[in-house]
Amino acid sequence: MKAGALFVGFLLAFLLESLPFGPLYAQLHPDFVALLILYWALSSEQALSYVLIWLIGLLQDLLLGDLLGAQAISLVLMLVLLYTWMNRVRRLPPWEQLFFIFFLLLAQQLAAWLWPLLLRPIAWHNALLIGPALGAALWPLLTYLLDLMQRHWPQLRR
Amino acid sequence: MPGMSLSRPLPSLLRLVLLGAVSAALSFYSVGHPNLQQFGLSLARPILWLNGQVRDVWLAGNQYLQGQAALQSENTDLRQRLHALEMQNLALPVLRAENRQLLALLDSFPTAPGRVTVAQIEAQSLLAGSQQITINAGSAEGVYVGQPALAPGGVIGQVVTVSRDNARISLLSDLSSSIPAQPLGGDEPILVDGQGNLRALSVPFQSRDTKLVPGTELVTSGLGGRFPPGLPLGVVEGVERKNGGPFAQITVRPSANLAALNTILLLWPQTRHSSDR
Numbered sequence: 001m002k003a004g005a006l007f008v009g010f011l012l013a014f015l016l017e018s019l020p021f022g023p024l025y026a027q028l029h030p031d032f033v034a035l036l037i038l039y040w041a042l043s044s045e046q047a048l049s050y051v052l053i054w055l056i057g058l059l060q061d062l063l064l065g066d067l068l069g070a071q072a073i074s075l076v077l078m079l080v081l082l083y084t085w086m087n088r089v090r091r092l093p094p095w096e097q098l099f100f101i102f103f104l105l106l107a108q109q110l111a112a113w114l115w116p117l118l119l120r121p122i123a124w125h126n127a128l129l130i131g132p133a134l135g136a137a138l139w140p141l142l143t144y145l146l147d148l149m150q151r152h153w154p155q156l157r158r
Numbered sequence: 159m160p161g162m163s164l165s166r167p168l169p170s171l172l173r174l175v176l177l178g179a180v181s182a183a184l185s186f187y188s189v190g191h192p193n194l195q196q197f198g199l200s201l202a203r204p205i206l207w208l209n210g211q212v213r214d215v216w217l218a219g220n221q222y223l224q225g226q227a228a229l230q231s232e233n234t235d236l237r238q239r240l241h242a243l244e245m246q247n248l249a250l251p252v253l254r255a256e257n258r259q260l261l262a263l264l265d266s267f268p269t270a271p272g273r274v275t276v277a278q279i280e281a282q283s284l285l286a287g288s289q290q291i292t293i294n295a296g297s298a299e300g301v302y303v304g305q306p307a308l309a310p311g312g313v314i315g316q317v318v319t320v321s322r323d324n325a326r327i328s329l330l331s332d333l334s335s336s337i338p339a340q341p342l343g344g345d346e347p348i349l350v351d352g353q354g355n356l357r358a359l360s361v362p363f364q365s366r367d368t369k370l371v372p373g374t375e376l377v378t379s380g381l382g383g384r385f386p387p388g389l390p391l392g393v394v395e396g397v398e399r400k401n402g403g404p405f406a407q408i409t410v411r412p413s414a415n416l417a418a419l420n421t422i423l424l425l426w427p428q429t430r431h432s433s434d435r
Contacts (some may be wrong), residue, residue, distance in 0.1 A: 015208055018205065023284050023417045054177050062202070063198060063202040064281075068184040068194060076174070116288075118186070
């Protein structure tokens with residue numbers, strides 16, 4: 001994807017991450033940044049840079065006020081897991097991919113949740129499971145819409 | 159997505175360890191250096207501005223969808239409440255005078271908690287541990303780190319990061335939040351800690367024979383100097399004494415509804431920043 005399209009995509013994802021629509025939205029919404037990275041990695045012909053993904057996570061930490069480094073390292077771990085099963089995941093249709101997507105989002109969420117243990121206690125919240133489940137449920141729709149956009153505007157591709 | 163079958167390079171263990179080590183170093187460094195968080199908040203300004211626009215459109219849409227009938231009904235309801243409050247207000251000067259006399263008898267002087275200003279929420283991050291909101295007021299309005307934040311009902315937390323146009327508030331429910339408190343009408347010093355739950359706070363290290371009982375109202379004690387004394391914090395909801403445990407487990411419901419925050423009040427206590435305003 002072109003850098004401009006990615007910039008707009010991540011801007012939208014950051015926006016959706018922090019919208020002040022009440023605690024229900026704040027606690028249950030899927031991680032849109034992680035979802036966009038997964039789509040980008042699966043649709044890209046080149047391997048994504050781990051350092052670039054780490055930097056995007058760091059930006060997310062800075063923007064949302066989370067513990068610096070938590071989101072960054074968890075996104076890198078998610079990408080490592082994706083690349084481990086890359087060929088298998090790519091061959092699946094989107095509705096079958098969603099099980100992998102759920103697992104990857106859950107792993108990322110748990111890593112980001114556990115990371116602050118370095119410094120302070122943490123607390124379990126059921127939203128940790130619901131966010132990835134909603135993200136996986138959104139996956140077929142998201143891939144359909146983003147594929148459609150890429151077909152409609154081929155200039156979005158590199 | 160096009161069906162491609164490319165072998166993806168996995169990162170070397172060394173690269174992963176390096177990224178992990180840098181992340182850990184940043185985590186430790188950021189705790190003692192709030193400037194980094196301040197930089198992040200400044201960086202987030204365009205996104206926060208967009209959030210504010212989306213919130214305004216959302217609220218305007220909600221009002222539009224409510225329809226004229228609902229608005230008229232709400233208007234009538236608000237007028238009735240206004241009349242009731244005006245009636246109550248009539249008695250206020252008398253009560254205030256009586257209160258002043260009583261406090262003078264007790265060799266004390268009434269002080270208002272301070273000046274307040276209103277702010278709106280522009281972003282929220284309510285993760286399991288870190289529970290923070292970002293508001294549309296910053297150092298340009300005189301907001302400072304450690305400033306008390308209130309909402310209808312009572313205290314909701316304190317400012318932890320400030321940029322020029324925004325400030326981030328750590329809610330009472332944040333795992334790192336701990337506010338000095340005391341029972342209303344009592345002087346037993348206690349702490350009210352966050353536990354990552356918007357609806358339940360805790361009071362740590364209370365012996366099994368604690369005087370706190372369900373229904374006890376807790377207010378800020380003023381210890382530490384950040385919060386003026388007497389601001390409502392919460393109400394004790396449960397006191398559990400487990401067999402063998404040295405301490406009672408005390409659950410507190412916040413006085414302000416942290417799960418339904420709309421408008422935030424920032425407080426400038428009388429003792430600080432009041433003389434230069």
